[in-house]
Amino acid sequence: MSIRPKDPLLLAGKVMALLMQAAMAIGALALLIAIPVVTFYHEDVIDAFAREVNDPAASLPIGALIGIMLIGLAVVGLLFFFFDRLRRIIATVGEGDPFQPGNANRLSQMGWLILSVQLLAVPANWLIMPIARAADEAQTVHFATGGKVDFGLLLLTIVLFILARVFRHGAAMRDDLEGTV
Template identity: 45%
Template sequence: MQTKPNDVLLLAGKVLTVLMQCFMAIAALAIPIGAAVVVFMSDTINAEIAAEFSGAVGPLPVIPVLGLFALALAAVALIFLFFGRLRAIIETVGEGDPFAPENAERLSFMAWLLLLVQALSIPIAGLALIVAKWTEPMENADVTVDAGIDLVGITMVVVLFILARVFKHGAAMREDLEGTV
């Protein structure tokens, strides 16, 4: 079943995946810059904080902040890969071959990627809590951390693993059918 080359949904999917990968690439460039600023400017940052808050706020927690940057960069890389695999699936759908065996592998890989992102959210939340606690003495600092179980993310991981099996089974059925004709 061949889809129309101007299928609006497929075009929207392609545009969305490219945009998301562009956003992730920008984030992947910005995160190391932020980390470098923290490393090279921490003395200046600490001096300004001490001057503004009269010593009520301790020094910038550099290690937890750098840990946040590192984990965020890992999450950004995983999400970049996720959208790359999704774009490849969209391409095969546009070509009229959604049950290609590669798509089952792509879906499974996407599930693992999202599972890793879910796992990264645990240490990210822990480090964010350390930074949020550090900001408590600051006036007008409103830092909150939304830590908890992401049921939508976990559900998405399960759905992707199930879809990977469906696509694998569909590809096998198509091969069997082609072999009997």
């Protein structure tokens, strides 16, 4: 049973979640192509970097670059699953039954996925440093690195875990109510 079959907010959420999943899939595909290309043609990549910065002695730390791309692949994979969980929650809202244990589990999974993305930022920041140094040494590119904790993502993680508890409690209350009727 659907509460509002043409609810524009639910439709927008569903479309956005699908678009984000498509973007993550495209990003993953691009990285799956780029990683072997950079791995097997690393000398050509270093030469192209040296030409780009107009310094024949410039070097690019290929190991760090490949590491960043592998972390990027993991991140887009995690985010793909994050948006899948979101899309599934939106579908249950459209069906009129959002307070179910499955949604509580999905919200909890979403919290763990976002926390994993945040944790992957730590090795990414370590790996970006040699790339930033190479770019700065070329003196034609200024490379700024983050290296900061994203408090917005941490807040999102906490909110997702709290919502998971709310949904578990709501589902339990609904089950209790149905048992008394």
